[in-house]
Amino acid sequence: MSIRMDQIQPIIDREYDYLMSEHPHWSLTKGDQDLELVAHALRVLLHMKTTPQHPAEYLALVDCQHADGGWGKLSSDKQSAAWVTAFCSLMLIRGNLLLKNPRITEAVRKCVRYFLETQKEDGKWSDPSWADLDAVSHPVSFFDVLMAVGKNVVDESTIGQVKAAWRKGMCFMLDRQASDGGWYDPEFHPTGVEITAHLIQDSIVADMVLTEELNVRECCQKGVKKLLSVQAADGSWDGENVDHTMDCTRSIMLVCSILGTRAQCDRAIERGLEWILKHKCEKGWPDFPGMETNLERTCDGLDTLLKYKVYSQPVTTAVVKLWGYAA
Amino acid sequence: MTFLAKVSEIPAGERKLVKVNGVDVAVFHVEGRFFALNNSCPHRQGPLIRGALENWGEGPVCAVRCPMHGWKFDLATGDSHGRPAHATVYPLTQRDDELYIEI
Numbered sequence: 528m529s530i531r532m533d534q535i536q537p538i539i540d541r542e543y544d545y546l547m548s549e550h551p552h553w554s555l556t557k558g559d560q561d562l563e564l565v566a567h568a569l570r571v572l573l574h575m576k577t578t579p580q581h582p583a584e585y586l587a588l589v590d591c592q593h594a595d596g597g598w599g600k601l602s603s604d605k606q607s608a609a610w611v612t613a614f615c616s617l618m619l620i621r622g623n624l625l626l627k628n629p630r631i632t633e634a635v636r637k638c639v640r641y642f643l644e645t646q647k648e649d650g651k652w653s654d655p656s657w658a659d660l661d662a663v664s665h666p667v668s669f670f671d672v673l674m675a676v677g678k679n680v681v682d683e684s685t686i687g688q689v690k691a692a693w694r695k696g697m698c699f700m701l702d703r704q705a706s707d708g709g710w711y712d713p714e715f716h717p718t719g720v721e722i723t724a725h726l727i728q729d730s731i732v733a734d735m736v737l738t739e740e741l742n743v744r745e746c747c748q749k750g751v752k753k754l755l756s757v758q759a760a761d762g763s764w765d766g767e768n769v770d771h772t773m774d775c776t777r778s779i780m781l782v783c784s785i786l787g788t789r790a791q792c793d794r795a796i797e798r799g800l801e802w803i804l805k806h807k808c809e810k811g812w813p814d815f816p817g818m819e820t821n822l823e824r825t826c827d828g829l830d831t832l833l834k835y836k837v838y839s840q841p842v843t844t845a846v847v848k849l850w851g852y853a854a
Numbered sequence: 855m856t857f858l859a860k861v862s863e864i865p866a867g868e869r870k871l872v873k874v875n876g877v878d879v880a881v882f883h884v885e886g887r888f889f890a891l892n893n894s895c896p897h898r899q900g901p902l903i904r905g906a907l908e909n910w911g912e913g914p915v916c917a918v919r920c921p922m923h924g925w926k927f928d929l930a931t932g933d934s935h936g937r938p939a940h941a942t943v944y945p946l947t948q949r950d951d952e953l954y955i956e957i
Contacts, residue, residue, distance in 0.1 A: 563898070655938050656897060657923070715924035766904070768921060814922065815904050823898075 530797055530804075532839060535832050538804070542829050543575055545810045549822055555587035559603045562588075566614040567826035569622065574833040574849060578625045585622045588615055589634040596634075596641030600656070609652040612641060613665030620669070620677050621851045635680050639673065642666045643688055650695030658715035660703060660722050664729045667696040671732040676854040697733055700726055701746055708749030720757060720765040723750050724774040731782045732852050747782050754779060755795050762798030769812055772799055773827045780838040784846040800835055803828060855947060855954040858890065862951055871903045874957050879944065881953070882907070882929060885914050889929035890946050890955055895920040896939035902927070910935070 546568065551557045553568040565588065572578045578585070592598060597607025598615045616638035623631040646652055646666075654662040670693040678686055704710055704726075709719035716722040727750035733743040754775050758764055765771040776799035783792040806816040811825030837845045847853045856874055864870045864883045871893060872879050878893035880903040893903050900922030907915050908926065918941075919926040925937050932941035945956040 655936075661923075712924070714926070717919075717924060721923070766921060770922060814901055818901060821899070 530800055530835070530839075532836060535836060538807075539575075539829065539832050539836070542811065542825060542832075543571070546571060546822070546825060546829065553822055554584060555591065555602055556583050559601060562591075562598050562600065562602055562611050562615055564823050564826075565602070566611070566618050567823050567830075569618040571826050571829050571833075573618070573621055573625075573851075574830055578622050582626050582628065585619060585626060585631060586628065588619060589630050592634050592637060595644075596637035596639075597645075607641065608656065609642075609645060609654040609662045610657045610665055612638065613652075613669045616642075616669045617665075617672060617851065620672055620680070624676060624854060632680055635673075635677065638669065639681055639685060639689065642669065643685075643692055646692050646695065650692075650697075650699035652696070658712035658722065660700060660710055660712055660726065661715065663696050663699050664722075664725050667693060667700065668729045668732075670696070671729065672851045675732065675852045697730065697743075700730060701743070704746055704749070708751075708753035710750075718757075718765055720754065720768075721771045721774050723754055724764075724771070724778040727751060727754075727782050728778040728850065731785050734785060744786060748786060748788070751779055751782055751786070751788070751792065755792070758795055758798065762795075762800075762802035764799070767806075767816055769803065769806060769814055769816070769824055770827060772803060773812075773824075773831045776800055776803065777831050777834050780834055781846055781850050784838065784843045796835070796838070800831070803831060855956060858946065858953040858955040860951050861888075861948065861953060864888070864953075869903055871901075874955055877957060878903075879955065879957070880918075882918065884916070884929060887930075888946050888948065888953055890944040890953075891918070891927065891929065891932060892942035892944070895922060895925055895927075896934075896941060897925045897937070898922055900925075902941065 553564050572581050591602040593607050595607050597612040599606050599608055619631050620635045651659045651663045652666050670689050709723045710726050711719040727747045730743050731747045763772045764775045776796055779792050779796055783789050808820040811820035812828040813820055837849045859872055866883055869882045880891050880893040882889045891902055893901055895902055900920040902918050904921045905918040908917050908919055909915050917926050917928050927934050927941040932943040934940050947954045
């Protein structure tokens with residue numbers, strides 16, 4: 528690894544301070560917020576291991592949960608949507624491993640019910656703001672985490688239902704992988720880069736949990752190979768897209784750690800990270816090089832550095848833990 | 855009406871990001887016409903100025919696809935054809951070599 532931790536750590540510290548200085552712009556304790564941004568920020572707290580100092584942030588998310596167990600795009604929205612509900616659910620179940628708050632436990636149970644009740648017959652979840660593959664990948668990821676670290680949250684019969692729903696969702700995703708290893712949606716993901724990065728990291732967990740017959744390892748290997756093949760010479764992905772470059776860099780870290788293929792991926796990860804560091808703003812990260820900083824991308828940037836910090840250690844279980852797939 | 859840009863600054867097929875009254879406006883010069891949209895995609899605020907120019911079906915180029923998550927908008931109307939929100943489009947007026955915007 529040519530990127531040294533003594534380079535990375537000061538950036539993590541500075542960026543975390545910056546994020547906290549922007550607290551009124553992402554915290555539900557300060558008013559109505561975009562919940563995807565909130566979830567991004569809560570993930571940073573988790574990975575910075577500062578969650579125990581911020582229980583109010585997680586409880587505020589519980590406060591705006593709808594009766595059906597979901598959330599909308601904005602905390603004030605009345606209609607629940609699958610994508611953002613899954614992101615919020617993930618933050619609550621993971622946050623509560625540390626907070627152990629009974630109100631959060633109950634909220635997570637409501638999330639489970641929401642996803643069991645809204646799954647379609649063919650295994651997907653639908654969200655008009657996202658492709659079906661997006662809308663299915665996040666609930667699958669929530670169920671991944673529930674089965675890995677949160678089985679005690681629900682009773683045995685519910686875990687049985689979760690396993691069945693998870694399996695249907697997983698099959699929906701795996702069945703739609705293209706022969707070149709990527710996943711695509713003609714409307715939302717014509718290049719397939721971002722969705723492939725998301726789906727390989729959501730799928731790889733199946734290799735740890737269950738079902739050899741799903742052939743997940745081969746799907747993920749093909750997915751990684753596809754992503755490596757479309758990385759630009761400068762280290763970025765998808766036309767210098769900062770978000771998608773962060774997605775690919777993080778996802779490949781997890782998947783190659785589990786597959787045992789770090790040697791083939793190390794250089795691509797480093798190149799991705801070098802590009803990400805090169806194009807950061809004075810504070811935070813932009814959506815594309817040269818643009819103004821934005822908080823959601825700043826959370827993604829911090830998350831990428833924090834994951835790299837763990838990836839650079841030789842212990843694979845630490846990587847798996849940081850994605851929430853182990854306690 | 856507020857001055858937006860010189861026509862000569864945006865050749866055919868090109869685009870330009872202009873800040874007007876604190877708003878980022880993405881200006882496109884497509885098929886001999888100028889279009890001005892709020893640069894922020896209503897989905898996740900992706901920058902439309904970086905979007906691919908496309909058509910609807912077999913027609914001429916008349917839409918921009920957000921580079922973040924693929925939402926596609928009609929350049930003239932902002933219509934997203936089925937997505938839950940539309941892009942904001944601003945009326946333009948051309949006076950000789952100058953473009954003016956209603957914002």
